[in-house]
Amino acid sequence: MSAARRPDRDPTRPVYVISVAATLVSAHPRTLRIYEDEGLVSPARTPTNIRLYSEEDIRRILWIRHLTRDRGVNLAGVRILFELEERLGQRILEALYDEGTRGRGDEPPEAGASGSGDGRPSPGR
Amino acid sequence: MSAARRPDRDPTRPVYVISVAATLVSAHPRTLRIYEDEGLVSPARTPTNIRLYSEEDIRRILWIRHLTRDRGVNLAGVRILFELEERLGQRILEALYDEGTRGRGDEPPEAGASGSGDGRPSPGR
DNA sequence: GAACCATGACAATGACATTGTCAAGATAAA
DNA sequence: TTTATCTTGACAATGTCATTGTCATGGTTC
Numbered sequence: 457m458s459a460a461r462r463p464d465r466d467p468t469r470p471v472y473v474i475s476v477a478a479t480l481v482s483a484h485p486r487t488l489r490i491y492e493d494e495g496l497v498s499p500a501r502t503p504t505n506i507r508l509y510s511e512e513d514i515r516r517i518l519w520i521r522h523l524t525r526d527r528g529v530n531l532a533g534v535r536i537l538f539e540l541e542e543r544l545g546q547r548i549l550e551a552l553y554d555e556g557t558r559g560r561g562d563e564p565p566e567a568g569a570s571g572s573g574d575g576r577p578s579p580g581r
Numbered sequence: 582m583s584a585a586r587r588p589d590r591d592p593t594r595p596v597y598v599i600s601v602a603a604t605l606v607s608a609h610p611r612t613l614r615i616y617e618d619e620g621l622v623s624p625a626r627t628p629t630n631i632r633l634y635s636e637e638d639i640r641r642i643l644w645i646r647h648l649t650r651d652r653g654v655n656l657a658g659v660r661i662l663f664e665l666e667e668r669l670g671q672r673i674l675e676a677l678y679d680e681g682t683r684g685r686g687d688e689p690p691e692a693g694a695s696g697s698g699d700g701r702p703s704p705g706r
Numbered sequence: 707g708a709a710c711c712a713t714g715a716c717a718a719t720g721a722c723a724t725t726g727t728c729a730a731g732a733t734a735a736a
Numbered sequence: 737t738t739t740a741t742c743t744t745g746a747c748a749a750t751g752t753c754a755t756t757g758t759c760a761t762g763g764t765t766c
Contacts, residue, residue, distance in 0.1 A: 475710070484756050489713090504764060506711055523661075530722085530753065533658025536648075536677060540665075543676045551668050552661060600741070609725050614744090629733060631742055655722065655753085 467515075470500035470508030477509040481517045488517065494531050496520055496538065519549060592640075595625035595633030602634040606642045613642065619656050621645055621663065644674060 477499070478485040491497045492507075497516055499507040509517075523529040523537065541548045602624070603610040616622045617632075622641055624632040634642075648654040648662065666673045 473711075485711095486757070487755060490755080502764090504711090506764070524754075527661060528655070528657035528722090529661060530653070530655045530658060532653035532753095533655060533661065536652060536654060536658065537661070540673060540676065544669075544673065548665060548669065552665065598742075610742095611726070612724060615724080627733090629742090631733075649723075653753090657722090 467511035470510045470513075472509040472514065474499075474507045474509070477507075477514060477517070480514055481521055483517070483521065491517065491520060491531075494535065496531065496534060592636035595635045595638075597634040597639065599624075599632045599634070602632075602639060602642070605639050606646055608642070608646065616642065616645060616656075619660065621656065621659060648677075 472480065474485045474488055478488055481488075488497070488499075488507075488509075492499065497509075497513055497520070499509045499513050502508060520531075520534050523534050524531070529537070537548065537552070597605065599610045599613055603613055606613075613622070613632075613634075617624065622634075622638055622645075624634045624638050627633060645656075645659050648659050649656070654662070662673065662677070
């Protein structure tokens, strides 16, 4: 039964319903809806309007969590950082992460499920 | 040579005492001390320990004011943006400013030496 | 039909930004 | 000297924000 099927690793593919996504990022579903209202994440929707988060969405949310919880940035700050990321290329957050976790033992935000090797956040959107 | 009053326009030169600086940026002196405690500004000191803000300091504070008041960013976010600015060159805040004041004709506060002298850049307000 | 999702409202909690004041002492300028 | 301003440190009021949580009403999925 262990089929050799492996093709669906597309981190863009919407798969997680909100309750699952919330669990993955250790947040309340309410919080994820707020992130969306604030324009920080844009999960796909099923034809019947149900949110589906992709792996990229999860990573993006993990960045938000890192910035807000570990660095104390508020959502307005996160928005600006994402804006910058889109405007100036993409390496911004990485540089940030180095700065923030110097010798702290933290690990970069990573999508819990499916440990896709690189673990680098990407500006999906 | 008429010694025509060549006031050192060196934007680095510490000149403003805290009450003046506070007036220039429309903030309470208390607030400026907080900015300093947070490591966001580092005004020079006289030999007798009195703060003296330079033109650059003022511009930097105006950036903080712009980011916090107009963009809603908190001090942690400002700190990160300044960190990034130091790490990735200096175009960051400019790009940001464009985003914030689309088509307004204002000039962004600049930390560069080539400040147009008098120009106290009031970011939007 | 039970469990989950959607939106919208409302609220409690804790943290933060800003302003403001008071105190006790040093400095500057008249 | 006198007066105004500066220093640090403490305390507090105000308003805002982030996050979590609940409730209600209704649609969706299994």
